[in-house]
Amino acid sequence: MEQWIREYIRASGAPDITSLRAALTTTPPDQLLQLITTIRGSKSYTALLLAISRDHPVVAHLLLTPLRGIADELLFVKVEGGHTALHRAVLKGDRELVELILHTVSSGKKYELIAVKDGGGYTALTEAAVRGNTEIVETLLISLSVEQRVSLLNIQDIFLNTALHSATYMGHTAALQTMLTSIPPDKVSALLSIKNRDSRTPLEYAESMGRKETVELLKSWKQPVLAAHAVTYQKFAALHQADKLKSKALTNQGEELAESKQQIGALQKENNRKTAALANQREELIKLKEELVESKQQISDLQEADNRKTAELASQREESQQQVVALQEANNQMTAALANQREESQQQVVALQEANNQMTADMAAMMERLNRLDIYLRTPTDTDETGDQLHEPQG
Template sequence: METWIRKYITASEAPDITSLRASLTTTLPDQLLQLITTIRGSKSYTALLLAISRDHPVVTQLLLTPLRGIAVELLFEKVEVGRTALHRAVLKGDRELVELILHTVSSGKKYELIAVKDGVGWTALTLAALIGYTEIVETLLISLSVEQRVSLLNIQTTYYRDTALHKAAYIGHTAALQTMLTSIPPDKVSALLSMKNRDSRTLLEYAESEGEKESVELLKSWQQPLLAALTNQGEELAESKQQIGALQEEDNRKTAELANQREELTKLKEELVESKQQISDLQEADNRKTAELASQREESQQQVVALQEANNQMTADMAAMMERLNKLDIYLRTPTDTDETGDQLHEPQG
């Protein structure tokens, strides 16, 4: 593979495709990338850049295909006038080559590669728009997300501050201009149409100054619905402001109600704290009275016991007295002597 590359760099005749195919079958992608990167010709051109410059699409395809995903640094490399391989592919107008280069880098690097500026601040899209390569413009944009397209269309050249849209409008490439405008959402177009270059000219003003009637008509056709949309948006904005005002009033009212409710809640909390204190005081009083009642009950029980004992003593005393009375009664009724008449006489008690 090294021998083939060295011959290709120095040769002036057509390349030996058969030998290239054979060499590629025995060369690993990493080895191929190293060889292409290190072996260079005049102006530090690699074999890849020479293949693009010499219009050798087969050589370009055979060299690039094995390098998919690993040729990032090689494709970002700038040479003469600060242009990359993608810049040169666009200048050649080779859509297939542009697709191949974009296919070689990862999706996360596509935007960075397309947005690379050359020595005068032109991206690959700027070149395609200026020359009028509508299909290449479409190829470049379709590989990006909507946000990336908007960002790319906002890039301005270093000196004239032109965007790719300015270049297409200036030359009168209406197909490329239309492709770029339709690649993004309508709500993003207005900002692009109002962008100004170094001469403070918008796209429409730029096209009018150059007498590009088709570009002027196209841009006006875009401006009219945008103006109508802006008018509608203004009316909708006014209505939205009214709604916002009404909502703000309602919010203020609810805020005031909430403040009142919070104030009432604060009062209730204070009352609750006071009630809790009262309950606590009542509980303490109840506990105190309960203790006093328990003490009184204990004293009463003691008095009852004492009275019971006294009652029992009195009952015993009464029983003893009754027993004595009974004995006395019996004694009084017992005969001790008789008188002359024969009646019983009793001895007086005591």
């Protein structure tokens, strides 16, 4: 907000209203008041006085609205010519802004603000009377009590002219009529008797200027007060009462606005807390994401390692299967060889058995021959106990 005010004072163009609204929403009223009051441009212009002087009424409204009841110091700041923000608003003919200023200043300072004189002794009412701005004249007067109106209309500038003299000089009859009807009938005569530096009353001033319409109006006030004036005065009193009610309503709105700002502040704090929590969560999520990426990489590495191991196992399995096949083939070959060997062994056994049998037979034959040989060797007469011949002679 401070940066915005400094840039606005240095620049000449209108600001970004959206950005200004956002800045004002987050700036406490007391801090805003201090910034506007202390940061000045050339000729002691504040941001408020610049906004009014540069015809930026929206900016002025945005700056003043949050400051209701606390902006007295700011509103009494004077610039060149002794003008306050109220003088400048009257010069611009901005009735709404005049009304806003009157509802922003504290009630005890309202008359004092309207009665501030510039370098020429002009009050805000005098400025409005000179310009014949009847609406602003009415706005200024209905904001004051009867006593304050009378006092204000008695104020004289450096030429001892009152606001009545100024309106008479310019021939602004409607503004003159509004000022006269704002006070009780018994106070009119005294006001119309005030003389300026030339020792002229408002009526004499009008006559010297040749303001026929104004002369006729002022002469009518010299006559016995008409009942119509009493009715008009009551109407003005009703306007004053309505203005008081409006001021009270605006004060209530200001309090509601302050409360809303407090709520907004609390919501912003809560939002900041949540934002911080979300930031922490975001950081945690980022860490988790990094850990997830790292885990994915680890999983990928594990998968690659697993794939390598699977490939190695598959290769080993294939080699094992080949070895099994080779072993099976070798076993089959060995089984076949053993079968052949067994068959050969069986054949050998059979052959051996046959040979054994043959040998047995041969041995039997040999034994038989031996026996025969033995018999042969014996004498032919040898007999056994039976008397049989033991051996037959070999033939």
